[in-house]
Amino acid sequence: MAPSPTPIPHPGPAAGGDQTSLQPIPSLQPHRPLRREGATIFLSAAEQAMEDAMMRSSPTPEPVLGKRTRQADDSTDGNDTEPDNGTSSTTQPQSSPSISNVAAATLRYVSKKKLRPEQRDEVDAFLLDTVLGRQAKLFACILSLENKVDTFRSAAPPYQLSDELKTNITNYGVAVLLSVNVSAYKGDIPRNHVLDILKRYRFDLPAGIEHDYANWEKISTFVGYSLTQTRARVKKLIKDSIKANTNIFSLAQMIVHSTPCRTTIQLCSRVALMRAVHAECNGSEKYWNLIDARLEFIRTRAGSSAPRTARAFNKILKVDRATYGAEEEYVIGDTVPDEWQQRVDDVVAGIDIV
Structure with missing residues (x-):
């Protein structure tokens, strides 16, 4: 049971000054002293509770729009109440756009x-x-x-070569057969050169058709057919030129007619080789095989020397000019092959074009 209040003297009104009154005070609990105006006063339980409340940390602020306080378990000491001002940090993921914004943008x-x-x-x-x-x-x-x-x-209908592609194949076939770098006129060598040109410049070829074996075979077959037709036409022109005693310049012009090829000294020397072999074998069925053998002979004897090869063909051209149309006056200009023929020569020679 708590002790009853103890009366203490208290001064009366100023007029009397000698009267005293008794006032009850709560029971005192021993606690740390607090000085008020020089007197030692013990705090009551209510006062002590108030002081304890004031000595605690600041109360948690109410949530504010756009800010939030961190929970005690988010910090190390449990008293971190630093508000989140909306700035992102390395440990906080950015918020994704709302579905309404995405829907509006999508709309x-x-x-x-x-x-x-x-x-x-x-x-x-x-x-x-x-x-x-x-x-x-x-x-x-x-x-x-x-x-x-x-x-x-x-x-889709089966693939068919367009007329434009056929024209390009024919023209480039002539250029390959008359190239100064060609090593054979029959077989896979000239055909592969033409196919390489098609792969490089595409023309109107569908994308990736070279990987479609069936359709690419159609193109390869036409290239072989076109080269055969060109060789037959050149052989006939050479046969007729021997009978008509046509000079080499006129014969070369007839061969390259309707193609972008120019009548250069190099081209005329190649045509002179064709006419020389035709005269030797009288246009036999092995005609183009014999020409390929003659090319192989020149290449073997000349080795890798370009001047030796040039001297061999210059000799063939000189003999031809002395044999056919010697009385006629004409000049074979030292014409540089145009860009079109040069591209063909580079492909035949295996030179990469950037």
């Missing part, structure tokens, strides 16, 4: 692409779907596109 993009109403509905449903659901729909769309591409390919 504008859909309008720009002029999608149909049912397609817009599909876009809306896609946005509202889960991540796994969207991935599944994307995969289904890819499979659907593959089916449509396969249907398109199966419905």
Whole structure:
């Protein structure tokens, strides 16, 4: 039981000064002293509770819009109440845009692409779907596109060479056969040179057709056919020129007629070799094989010496000019091959063009 209040003297009114009154005070609990105006006073329980409250840390502020306080377990001492002012840190992920903003931006993009109403509905449903659901729909769309591409390919007509491509093949075939760098006129060598030109300059070839064996075989077959036709035409012109005693310059002009090739000294010397071999074998069935053998002979004897090769062909050209149309006056200009023929010569020589 708590002790009863103890009366203490208290001065009365100023007028009397000698009267005293008794006032009860709460029971005292021993605590640290606090000085008030020089007197030692013990705090009551209520006062002590008030002082303890004042000595605690500042109370947690009320949440403010745009700011938040950290929980005690987010800090090391449990008293970190530093507000979050909205700035990002290295340990806090940035907030992603709301679905409403994404939907609004998507709606504008859909309008720009002029999608149909049912397609817009599909876009809306896609946005509202889960991540796994969207991935599944994307995969289904890819499979659907593959089916449509396969249907398109199966419905497409078989590939056919265009007239423009055939013209290019013919012209480049002539340029290859008259190139100063060609090593053979028959077989795979000239055909592969033409095919290399097609791969490099493409013309109107579909993309990747060289990897489609069936369609590429159509092109390769036509290249071989075109070269055969060109060789037959050149052989006939050479045969006729021998009978007509046509000079080499006129014969070369007839061979390159309707092609971009120029009548250069190098080209005339090649044609002179063709006419010399034709005169020797009288245009036999082995005519082009014999020319290839003669080219091989010159290349073997000259080795890697370009001057020796040039002297051999100059000798052939000199003999031809003395044999056919010797009485005629003409000049074979030292014409530099044009850019078109130079590109062909570079491909035949295996030179990479940047």
